[in-house]
Amino acid sequence: MNKLPLSLSELRALATIATYRSYRKAADELGLSASTLSHMMRTLEANLGVRLLNRTTRSVAVTAAGAQLLKRLAPLLREFELAVEEVNQFRELPSGTLRINASEPAARILMEAILPRFLMRFPQMSVDLVTEGRLVDIVANGFDAGIRLAESVPQDMIAVPIGADTRFVTVASPAYLASRSRPLAPDDLLRHPCICIRMPSGKPYRWEFEKRGQALVIDVKGQLTLDNAEIMADAAVQGLGIAYVQEHTVARHLAAAQLVTVLEDWCPRTGGLFLYYPGHRHIPAGLQAFIEVLRGID
CATH class of the missing domain: 3.40.190.10 (Periplasmic binding protein-like II)
Structure with missing residues (x-):
């Protein structure tokens, strides 16, 4: 019987590269160097006599042949993982x-x-x-x-x-509130500089409030837009505006009196x-x- 021109390690490497579309990320995942991974793919392609990956200086893409190979082999690779995992069940402690x-x-x-x-x-x-x-x-x-x-x-x-359960809260620094009127209803936020939230999609997040069954969504405005909750909290501590973050994120700032909550009764607990x-x-x-x-x- 002729020896198959491929190995399980090469196939797993090919599948990992296809997932990350990056030799570096795939190498990190597999615990290999990028040069070793590249050599494995060249060897696999040479043994099969067909190109499986298109490489540029910035990206990696699977060829039609590579995609077809992975499509047929995906169930087999998954079965291999399951077989190893089933053996793992017999361990006293998982690894x-x-x-x-x-x-x-x-x-x-x-x-x-x-x-x-x-x-x-x-x-x-x-x-x-x-x-x-x-x-x-x-x-x-x-x-x-x-x-x-x-x-x-x-x-x-x-x-x-x-x-x-958790909740989102609106917070501001004592120094900020000392120089401005305290918001008493969500609409009052429209008269304050707020620390705006940018969603991963790039769209601004509209702040959501609820009280006694009444729900309000406020499209706040401000000079500062951020996408990281910890930095939002720090910006609020610096007095740059009112922030809207998970209560857990600002717990230490609240305990240290660096921040205080506003619109407390408009911030119910959620899932x-x-x-x-x-x-x-x-x-x-x-x-x-x-x-x-x-x-x-x-």
Whole structure:
């Protein structure tokens, strides 16, 4: 029997490059150098006698031949991963890497208690935590799970709550409020410089309020627009305007009296953070262990 002109490691490498469209990112994911990864792909293409990837100085794209190969091999690669994972179930403690995509505020909450407890309880596990504002397809991007606010969790995912409900609050520094009239209703914000929020899509975020069943959405204005909650809080501390952020983000500033809340009765609690993952595939042992830790933390 002739030896197949390809190996499992080469196929996994090809699939990873196709996912990230980058040799550098794929090399980081696989724990290889970019030069080693490039050599593997040249060897694979030479053995098959066909180009699988189109390379430029800035990007990598899969050729028609490469796409067809990956389409046919994807189920086999997934079955291989499942087979290895099933063996992992027999371990006393799970091992491997758990890849999680989360917003920055969610990542900070994880770091406070959940991740330290998980890593201490399961020393053979490691966590690759990627933070970004935009919502990504966790399956297509190779993540085991994502963490977002309830309203952002895709409907086709299984969701596990993390902690209690949360809320967004409007905050300002005492010095700022000392020189201006305090807002008593959301419409009053239109007469104040606000620290505007830019969504990952690039669109401005309209602030949402609710009181006794009455919901209001305010299109605030201001000289400063940011996309990072921690920097928004810092800007509010500096007296640059009123900010609208998750209460958890400004908890230390409130405790230190660097910030105070305004429109308190217009900021109800909403659904909190959820860990979510696809329900149509086998749950890795590492993710099962992580969920177990989540459910044990009140």
